[in-house]
Amino acid sequence: MDYVKTLPRLFDIEDTAMTETHNNGLTGRDVLSVDQFDRDKLAYIFQRTYEMREMVAQVGGCDLLKGHVLACLFYEPSTRTSASFIAAMERLGGGVIPITQGVQFSSVSKGESLPDTIRTLEQYSDVIVLRHPEIGSSKMAAEAAIVPVINAGDGTGEHPTQALLDLFTILDELGRIDGLKVAMVGDLRFGRTVHSLTRLLMQYDVSLRYVSPELLRLPMALMNELIDRGIPVRETHDVAEVIENADVLYVTRVQKERFSDPTQYDEVKDFFRITPEVMAQAKSKMTLMHPLPRVGEIDPVLDSDPRAAYFRQVKNGMFVRMALLAAVLGRA
Numbered sequence: 001m002d003y004v005k006t007l008p009r010l011f012d013i014e015d016t017a018m019t020e021t022h023n024n025g026l027t028g029r030d031v032l033s034v035d036q037f038d039r040d041k042l043a044y045i046f047q048r049t050y051e052m053r054e055m056v057a058q059v060g061g062c063d064l065l066k067g068h069v070l071a072c073l074f075y076e077p078s079t080r081t082s083a084s085f086i087a088a089m090e091r092l093g094g095g096v097i098p099i100t101q102g103v104q105f106s107s108v109s110k111g112e113s114l115p116d117t118i119r120t121l122e123q124y125s126d127v128i129v130l131r132h133p134e135i136g137s138s139k140m141a142a143e144a145a146i147v148p149v150i151n152a153g154d155g156t157g158e159h160p161t162q163a164l165l166d167l168f169t170i171l172d173e174l175g176r177i178d179g180l181k182v183a184m185v186g187d188l189r190f191g192r193t194v195h196s197l198t199r200l201l202m203q204y205d206v207s208l209r210y211v212s213p214e215l216l217r218l219p220m221a222l223m224n225e226l227i228d229r230g231i232p233v234r235e236t237h238d239v240a241e242v243i244e245n246a247d248v249l250y251v252t253r254v255q256k257e258r259f260s261d262p263t264q265y266d267e268v269k270d271f272f273r274i275t276p277e278v279m280a281q282a283k284s285k286m287t288l289m290h291p292l293p294r295v296g297e298i299d300p301v302l303d304s305d306p307r308a309a310y311f312r313q314v315k316n317g318m319f320v321r322m323a324l325l326a327a328v329l330g331r332a
């Protein structure tokens with residue numbers, strides 16, 4: 001939704017932050033898709049992310065979002081996204097309504113509609129983070145809400161804040177994004193993190209490789225978009241074909257919960273595994289990433305490999321979400 005939402009007015013804030021117009025273009029906006037982020041906005045968020053990281057390293061937290069409340073509404077399981085949004089809000093001095101473990105204990109189990117739940121939560125909060133199994137659910141919520149809504153994953157659609165932290169991690173690990181060869185492996189069909197990261201990378205001078213079984217290939221529409229934009233792109237079934245040249249290997253889980261036919265899941269679930277033998281073929285400066293959870297596709301022995309960035313990626317998620325919450329709430 002492209003208009004500015006309602007933001008809280010706080011009376012104890014002396015600086016001009018609430019009244020300034022910040023040129024980040026995010027204040028008071030919903031965050032539904034990565035398509036809202038051009039390179040300037042990304043640079044802005046990443047700059048703020050570095051500042052948040054520095055601030056946490058120095059003093060642990062601050063009062064930037066004191067007096068603000070975040071409602072975290074998760075209709076699908078989550079560990080990292082929910083925990084990092086909560087940690088982000090708390091480190092910035094704000095409060096949280098966490099409905100993350102048991103939507104079944106909320107009125108949703110009594111049959112309440114998503115718009116009604118959203119209209120209720122916004123009576124208590126200034127921003128709502130929503131995860132939901134259906135594509136388009138966050139857009140529906142945003143239309144119902146007068147406060148900004150942040151999409152924390154809508155089914156097999158998008159996961160924009162994960163893509164922000166993924167891109168930030170690439171930048172942080174390798175010092176640049178332009179010029180890189182990025183290979184994505186695994187469930188490219190249902191993987192919303194793959195869809196969102198692909199859309200962000202389209203804005204850069206990168207070349208992309210997609211590795212999956214036939215059944216889990218990248219959706220055709222997304223592939224056609226890459227081709228139309230002139231991005232060098234190739235598909236293969238074999239990690240061995242991409243490993244030597246990749247700067248980034250972005251591994252994803254085959255997502256059991258997205259299959260309606262369990263035999264199809266069984267056919268592809270053990271499609272690949274990244275082991276020390278596979279990594280022996282990779283560049284010494286390559287970055288190994290995963291949105292997590294992993295269920296066998298990366299050998300834990302690799303956790304001590306300096307190229308394994310997935311736990312640093314997890315931590316970056318908190319800093320990126322701190323930057324994003326501050327921007328959306330106009331406390332840049």
Ligand code: ASP
Nearest residue numbers: 153192193253291292293
């Ligand atoms: N945590 C990621 C997501 O929510 C990836 C996954 O679940 O496999 O999409």
